[in-house]
Amino acid sequence: MRREPPQKLTDYSPLVFPAGMLIVFFVVPFATMIAVSFFKRNPSGFYTPDFVFDNYARFLSLFFGKVLGFSLMLAIAVAICCVVLAVPFTYLLSRARRRTQVLWLVALLSILSLSEVIIGFAWSTLFSRTAGITNLFVMLGIMDQPVALNPSFGAVLTAMTYQALPYTVLVLYPALVRLDPTLTEAARTLGASPVRSFFTVVVPALRNTIVATLIMVFIFALGCYLLPQILGRPQHWTLSVLITDQAIYQSNMPFAAAMAVFLVLVTLGLVGLTIYAGRKGEAA
Amino acid sequence: MTVFLQRLYFSLIGLFLALPLIVVAGVSVNEKQDLAFPPKGFSLAWYAEIFTNVEWRNALFASITLAALSAAVALLIALPLAWFLWRRHAPWANIFQLLGIAPFTLPPVITALGLLTFWAATGFYGQPATAVISHAIFFVTLPLVTLSLGFSSIDRSLVEAAATMGADDRTVFRTVVLPLILPYLVSGYAFAFVLSLNEYIVAYMTVGFTMETLPIKIFNALRYGYTPTMASVTILFVAIAATIFGLVARFGDLPKLLGAMSSRDQE
Numbered sequence: 001m002r003r004e005p006p007q008k009l010t011d012y013s014p015l016v017f018p019a020g021m022l023i024v025f026f027v028v029p030f031a032t033m034i035a036v037s038f039f040k041r042n043p044s045g046f047y048t049p050d051f052v053f054d055n056y057a058r059f060l061s062l063f064f065g066k067v068l069g070f071s072l073m074l075a076i077a078v079a080i081c082c083v084v085l086a087v088p089f090t091y092l093l094s095r096a097r098r099r100t101q102v103l104w105l106v107a108l109l110s111i112l113s114l115s116e117v118i119i120g121f122a123w124s125t126l127f128s129r130t131a132g133i134t135n136l137f138v139m140l141g142i143m144d145q146p147v148a149l150n151p152s153f154g155a156v157l158t159a160m161t162y163q164a165l166p167y168t169v170l171v172l173y174p175a176l177v178r179l180d181p182t183l184t185e186a187a188r189t190l191g192a193s194p195v196r197s198f199f200t201v202v203v204p205a206l207r208n209t210i211v212a213t214l215i216m217v218f219i220f221a222l223g224c225y226l227l228p229q230i231l232g233r234p235q236h237w238t239l240s241v242l243i244t245d246q247a248i249y250q251s252n253m254p255f256a257a258a259m260a261v262f263l264v265l266v267t268l269g270l271v272g273l274t275i276y277a278g279r280k281g282e283a284a
Numbered sequence: 285m286t287v288f289l290q291r292l293y294f295s296l297i298g299l300f301l302a303l304p305l306i307v308v309a310g311v312s313v314n315e316k317q318d319l320a321f322p323p324k325g326f327s328l329a330w331y332a333e334i335f336t337n338v339e340w341r342n343a344l345f346a347s348i349t350l351a352a353l354s355a356a357v358a359l360l361i362a363l364p365l366a367w368f369l370w371r372r373h374a375p376w377a378n379i380f381q382l383l384g385i386a387p388f389t390l391p392p393v394i395t396a397l398g399l400l401t402f403w404a405a406t407g408f409y410g411q412p413a414t415a416v417i418s419h420a421i422f423f424v425t426l427p428l429v430t431l432s433l434g435f436s437s438i439d440r441s442l443v444e445a446a447a448t449m450g451a452d453d454r455t456v457f458r459t460v461v462l463p464l465i466l467p468y469l470v471s472g473y474a475f476a477f478v479l480s481l482n483e484y485i486v487a488y489m490t491v492g493f494t495m496e497t498l499p500i501k502i503f504n505a506l507r508y509g510y511t512p513t514m515a516s517v518t519i520l521f522v523a524i525a526a527t528i529f530g531l532v533a534r535f536g537d538l539p540k541l542l543g544a545m546s547s548r549d550q551e
Contacts, residue, residue: 004373005374006372014364014368015364017360018365021357021417025402026395026421027383029398029402032398032402036401089293089294101539102539105542106533106538107526108301109529110525114482117484117499121308121514122308125311131307131310131320133307162301165300165301166301173542177543222391223390223393225391226484243393244393244396244489247397247400253400253401260394264390264394267390267391
């Protein structure tokens with residue numbers, strides 16, 4: 001049975017339900033959100049339909065600039081930490097026995113699927129004074145008394161790296177599995193140490209994959225909406241946290257929607273960049 | 285020497301990934317209502333609490349019902365779409381594939397906010413069914429990707445043989461296609477189920493004030509009063525995820541599934 005173009009109208013029937021669901025419950029909500037971003041805020045209720053740019057004009061404030069700058073900086077930091085940790089790890093994993101690989105993949109998937117609430121709770125416990133890691137240091141005699149390690153920037157960065165690391169490994173995994181093993185073998189035969197051949201052969205061969213992965217992890221980290229709130233101070237809040245806060249706690253839907261539209265544009269721009277990097281990778 | 289370094293690196297990453305869970309597991313077996321680590325005493329009472337305390341039990345049932353139903357709806361959307369794209373030559377229909385992948389690729393807050401404005405505008409805001417539909421749309425990506433992979437791995441000559449012997453589309457689907465894609469159907473459902481179970485922001489923005497799923501319940505407990513039950517629920521969730529993915533790995537080809545999934549993400 002070859003793939004053939006639909007001939008009768010009934011040939012399209014399988015599309016009706018999926019297309020209908022995706023249009024009604026994804027495209028329409030998305031359009032609603034864009035519309036709301038131009039509405040006027042009504043302090044007594046939700047909003048009143050209008051066409052104003054007030055919500056976008058608020059982006060020009062120093063406060064918003066700081067939040068945006070911090071969000072981008074944090075996401076970049078998370079992306080770099082994850083890629084630096086994940087590239088050597090995934091490389092070793094892709095060379096390990098199949099059984100080892102499967103075990104790690106199950107573990108990574110389990111952690112990746114964990115709710116941000118749960119990750120936030122786990123790290124806030126680990127960083128707390130009463131149940132934290134510092135109690136262990138006291139027991140070992142490294143510290144005099146337990147201290148709380150959060151809220152702090154370090155706590156936010158650690159937890160976000162924790163959350164994004166399994167994702168990073170799973171994004172890198174297919175590329176590294178397909179990497180030609182004869183490349184490193186050749187380097188080894190010519191006398192390079194394993195570490196040296198990793199940095200001079202594997203890393204350059206994967207340059208485009210690494211760039212694409214950096215961008216994807218960056219987008220992933222940009223979407224993190226709870227960890228800065230649970231583990232950081234208000235100055236560590238990101239755009240995603242601010243959107244949630246405006247929508248739920250300040251009931252300022254138009255402003256939240258405007259920020260969300262802005263976040264979509266940033267993300268789409270980056271997805272475009274990833275595709276571009278991928279294309280260049282294939283051409284090279 | 286190199287082998288030692290490799291093992292050391294694996295152990296360090298493993299420790300980093302396991303450490304918060306070890307602490308939480310420790311906290312979950314405290315004897316008293318106490319978030320101490322190392323735990324004071326040993327008791328499994330906080331695990332029993334999940335099922336005996338009405339609030340936690342309701343949250344658990346709400347979460348499991350939501351996950352089971354939304355994953356089923358996601359499958360109902362993904363299966364005909366993936367089948368159509370495989371069976372027919374209709375390049376413009378790829379737009380729906382893109383629409384199915386978009387909610388999961390964009391930052392979750394965006395999908396959540398879009399659905400919140402939509403449900404608020406249509407007047408359904410807060411009804412449990414809205415959460416099912418919202419999660420189904422949010423996670424439709426997962427069965428869509430596994431099923432596309434499943435269809436692409438079908439040898440078309442098998443289908444052709446069946447058609448030559450007089451089977452119509454329906455019969456071919458039931459007797460040839462369905463058995464071949466069953467593993468991908470199951471793993472797509474499993475991925476959507478586990479992720480829906482853990483999802484917070486979309487559920488919170490759609491039914492946060494009328495229904496408590498477990499992640500919402502944990503978050504509320506985080507704000508208004510810690511209890512070791514949060515720790516035992518966390519461990520339960522890790523165990524559920526590990527069991528389900530373990531089963532997927534046992535009965536399917538996990539490296540293959542992930543190899544293709546992630547490369548598709550990159551496109």
